[in-house]
Amino acid sequence: MTAVSPTHRIKSVPEKIGLLLNPTSGQVRKREKAIRKALEQITGAILCEATDAPGFIAATDTLIQSNLDLLVIIAGDGTSHAVLSHLFTILPVTQWPVLMIIPGGTTNMTPLDLGMRGKPEKILQRLAQYLQHPDNCNTVKQVQRPVLCIEQNGQQTIYGMFFATGLVARGVKFSRSSVKQIGITGGIFTFLIMLRSLIGLIFTRNNKEWAPVTMSITKENGESFQGTYLFALASALDCLLLNIRPYWGREPAPLHVTWVDQQRKHLWRCIWPLLSGKGEQLNAQDGYHSHNGHQLTIQMDDEYIVDGELYRSIGNESLHITATPPIAFLVL
Known part of the structure; x- marks a missing residue:
């Protein structure tokens, strides 16, 4: 990290x-x-x-x-x-x-x-x-x-700490419509979202509600990936809720980026390393990608979330994600 x-x-x-x-x-x-x-x-x-x-x-x-x-x-x-x-x-x-x-x-x-x-x-x-x-x-x-800066032509610039699309965004969308109305908060709320997202993995091929995301991803070195993915995320945070650390890049850069192919291998065996920050044992050849960077470009026509708020990208315009200079927070 x-x-x-x-x-x-x-x-x-x-x-x-x-x-x-x-x-x-x-x-x-x-x-x-x-x-x-x-x-x-x-x-x-x-x-x-x-x-x-x-x-x-x-x-x-x-x-x-x-x-x-x-x-x-x-x-x-x-x-x-x-x-x-x-x-x-x-x-x-x-x-x-x-x-x-x-x-x-x-x-x-x-x-x-x-x-x-x-x-x-x-x-x-x-x-x-x-x-x-x-x-x-x-x-x-x-x-x-640092803070994520998310830019797309014709749209207002968005700033936040956590970006995600695919199953993660669909799980958050579900939570805003159903679970949140019950009044559940904290770790239980997060666990229910995760449980719903894991259930969604089973139905990705037959249920549009849990469809994976089709997109192209371009790293700052120009390397490009195009296909259908279970999810993709970018974060300026070291740790997510429930101490989840779904990235394992070692590059000295502020943005933590991870995505998983729809046609991944050994998913159930890989879930724990994927969530616990021990993903260095996971291989890109098997569909698991993670790195640290300063910027990322994504092109898709789908929904995404930033800090739990739902947005939609326009497919013919790329999303450019960069890191701002660090800002100061007081902690007690």
Whole structure:
């Protein structure tokens, strides 16, 4: 795994704090009373609430205009994705506040990968204690991560931490329509998506709902692949939900890329290495591909997801995926 996320102790305590809360996020809904009580302990902070994309944009604009040192997002991956995308459109990275993402959603892949552990209200309490007594806090650090930049002619540029198409995207689409309505969150939610996706492997040939994706993939060195694949993914995260690490490239580059052919060999025997980061034993000749890179080009006419949000590509225009410069996250 490539080292793209240097950490260091934060040198100064942020003074101007902005809080963006999505009260409809999975964990926030379940723990709203405790979260709001913890928010009251962060004195002097500016609190904005929003529940949809236009609201996230408006709230981000309001908070950024306050010249923040720290922007705290209490929500899930979808909200963080919307805020990141908007920040890239309005400010150069050098003018951003430090970000802090508290896992308040149904899925919280980004904050968990950054090292943010615990219930949302407990993390907010630790933040309040750090702001009030910084000399007594030994666990605060900054973590740096690049962000995926996904461009396609005629479409708005998308920014996020995790891109996927094929069975992964179809599993997420299913979760948004069915499982999410039940109110299940966290690891159980992720396990159900994975289970559904594995079931989908059995029906890929007979069920359009779980059809593999037909596309061409071009690496930055010009090497090109074209065919039908079970899935393809690109991530700026070292680890996905449930500690899944479905890539095994060794190149010193920030984007982790993996795809699996529809006509793969020994799939059931290879599932554990594929998910556990031990895929170096898997062979491209058998249909398993993984590498680290700085950019990737995909051409397809199909759906894909970025941080759990569903998009659709236009087949005659390529998707260009690159890595942005690293941005700073505060972790407690």
